[in-house]
Amino acid sequence: MNILFWNTNRKNPENITACLCELLLENAVDLLILAEYPNETQALCETINKISLTAQYKIIPTIKKSAPIKAIIRAKYTINPLQEESRYQLVQISQNANRLIIAMIHGKDKHNNDDLTQLEIISDFRRDIIENENRLKCKHSLAIGDFNVNPFDAASFATSGMHALPFASLLARPTRTVNKKTHQKFYNPTWQLFANKSPPHTSYYFDNSGQAQNLYWYALDQVIVSKGLINHFEDVKIIAKTKNHDLLANGKPNKKIYSDHLPLFCRLKEDFI
């Protein structure tokens, strides 16, 4: 299963839609998840379904009208909405006997919110993922989205946040006890992006000129998986171009024409779902 997440920004709706069609078809995307997408996903679905000869898509329905995320998926999958909160939503995707919990988030941004506020949302997000895993007896969860924090921020790796660690081997022991409380671990493959030799490195660029701490490239968009999914997880990468659309300008995200974020792509093994 190929999954693509993109914070499209709201500023360039026409360019984004044209680009999305190519992104989907060129990368054989099964599940497309969008944050800040200004257009109707129904229209996007119809456009893609007209172009595509093989794949047919449908929207992932939401019950709350103010859902933070919009998503479309190949029509072959069965969708069960599980939960919708103001910053995230969870759905179950199934095909035949295989099930997967997809948890999609658009966290609060760093400019207007302090670390604790960001942590709180992510902490709730993690709690609800685990609660739904237990409720559905499904240990295959994939969390994806614009977390608005980096993998190295406490909200990502601390026990009070996502508790998502960069080393899959650490999940041989699935929990860790701190202050007499047991915390479930997650695996964060987004860390792999930091080792890329050439751009695009991660999904977001910010030049904090003149400051001592300036990393330039940040991984605010992340994919995180539960232990049960580690062996089914294949690949994570940033996509910076399609046949007719270059999402970079001077080696940075071209936010004038597209978005200040780049799309995050990941793949689960085909035989899984």
Add this chain to the structure above:
Amino acid sequence: MSKSTLWGLDFDNSPINQQMQTPPETFVKDYGVELRTITNLKLSAEVEPCFGLEFDKVNPELQKLFGLNFEKSKTEKLQKELGSVGKIPDIYHVYEFFVTSKYIPLYKYRIMFFMYTPMMYPVAIALDEDIAQDIGKTPKFTCETEHEFKESLQQIVQSNSVKTVINTMFGIARKAEFENDWANALEG
């Protein structure tokens, strides 16, 4: 007429019984019963204790969820008065209040978490941001009295966000019942 007991006590008519407060979940359950009735069993509002979350006094999750210190509230005051003999157990009752429908399998719309100590009041409430915004409150707040709790509960349940979701769920449930196909009703 008062009952005669070996203890010489009549709990049924004692003043303490008259002053006893109703557990907060009792009021919440009333909303559940009514939702089932007015939707002709299409929707159900449940109140469930959160057993999965091991809440205790020092639990950081509890602090995060409700963002407050109960130790500094009435419990502590009473504890001081009682001293070590009448130690109050560190038990926190935490409940989740949510709406479901058999026509939308697996979906759960959480209205709120609420929590209280053996003192029952104050009750701490944790809400989704949208609902909090509708009723002009922060997502985490405390109701000091039973009256305050009942008033807040009504505001929450009658907020635009909750009404909109319940209306949508009802629409889907009605369509699904008619078409006998929840997936189609949801997507349509």
